[in-house]
Amino acid sequence: MILLLSVTIGVSVIVVFPNSSEAQSELKTFVTHSGEIIRTTGEIIDPLYTVSTVEFDPMEYLREFNYGKVSKLSDGTTVREYTIIAEDDKVMEVSPGVFYNVWTYNGTVPGPTIRATEGDLLKINFINNGSKEHTIHFHGIHPAGMDGVFEAIGPGGGKFVYEFEAGPVGVHPYHCHVMPLEEHIIHGLYGVFIVDPKEGRELADEMVMVLNGFDTDFDTENNFYAANTIPFYYQHHPIQINTNELIRVYVVNMVEFDPINNFHLHGNLYNYYPTGTDLVPSFYTDMITLSQTERGIMEFEYTYPGKYLFHAHKVEFSEKGWVGIFLVNDNVESDESDDEYGR
Numbered sequence: 001m002i003l004l005l006s007v008t009i010g011v012s013v014i015v016v017f018p019n020s021s022e023a024q025s026e027l028k029t030f031v032t033h034s035g036e037i038i039r040t041t042g043e044i045i046d047p048l049y050t051v052s053t054v055e056f057d058p059m060e061y062l063r064e065f066n067y068g069k070v071s072k073l074s075d076g077t078t079v080r081e082y083t084i085i086a087e088d089d090k091v092m093e094v095s096p097g098v099f100y101n102v103w104t105y106n107g108t109v110p111g112p113t114i115r116a117t118e119g120d121l122l123k124i125n126f127i128n129n130g131s132k133e134h135t136i137h138f139h140g141i142h143p144a145g146m147d148g149v150f151e152a153i154g155p156g157g158g159k160f161v162y163e164f165e166a167g168p169v170g171v172h173p174y175h176c177h178v179m180p181l182e183e184h185i186i187h188g189l190y191g192v193f194i195v196d197p198k199e200g201r202e203l204a205d206e207m208v209m210v211l212n213g214f215d216t217d218f219d220t221e222n223n224f225y226a227a228n229t230i231p232f233y234y235q236h237h238p239i240q241i242n243t244n245e246l247i248r249v250y251v252v253n254m255v256e257f258d259p260i261n262n263f264h265l266h267g268n269l270y271n272y273y274p275t276g277t278d279l280v281p282s283f284y285t286d287m288i289t290l291s292q293t294e295r296g297i298m299e300f301e302y303t304y305p306g307k308y309l310f311h312a313h314k315v316e317f318s319e320k321g322w323v324g325i326f327l328v329n330d331n332v333e334s335d336e337s338d339d340e341y342g343r
């Protein structure tokens, strides 16, 4: 089977996926991240521990925020309660014909986007239904016992309640922190944690982009890259936005192995808030560079309708999947309301 993938900067690459009978005849021996020796075709399938299939819709994930089950304490504090279940036995078709054993929080990679307001009390009921020890380590401010590092939660239904105050304001990653850490992260145990300021932020079309990659042949180099898991997804399914409407992107870099990643926007520049902790932007740029777990908030508006690429300017990454398109529609309603002369 031959797939022609059109990628950024006008380059096309031909990717050849052998059919299954060819794949069977080309088994090679690999050492996995955890030191196990397996026989696999590597580029095609990671067959370990896989008993069920993950369905993941990057368009749904993009704008889905989990505010938890809300209640109030007698002093007026908002309590938000979440349940996160870890599993490590699923297989996901990360690209046509490319299957990978994903380890998941609530069944997907990334896990749910946890969202709260600064000062809220968070209760995260963690259940480990996996076959290995797992935890949740939130970036942010919390007591040592809530850090998800030294109290590994046992497999087969182990439980722990992470309880802490939401803060500081910003966008933070959460991920498993069990050793070997690289293995637990690269397989998909991560997600995004947004802490809103008490006064809120200006109304916007908000979305989350986790920059991630997959090492499908266990050589500690990524074979595929993406914004939100599926290579080339937003190129084939452009993200629809409107002219003259504020767009806010919470971006988190979870790529392992490669020391840097970056985010370039076409036909525009964005205000950038590193880690999202300040309410005043630090940069006005079309390009940011991010190391592991570096993250921030981008805000921009398009004046002109049309199709605009966004992608890693590390071209290797964009050619291996980390590329997307914003389809900017003419915002007629906004044009009319903006016309102070009523024309």
Ligand SMILES: [Cu+2]
Residues within 6 Å of the ligand: 133, 134, 135, 176, 177, 178, 184, 189
């Ligand atoms: Cu883990």
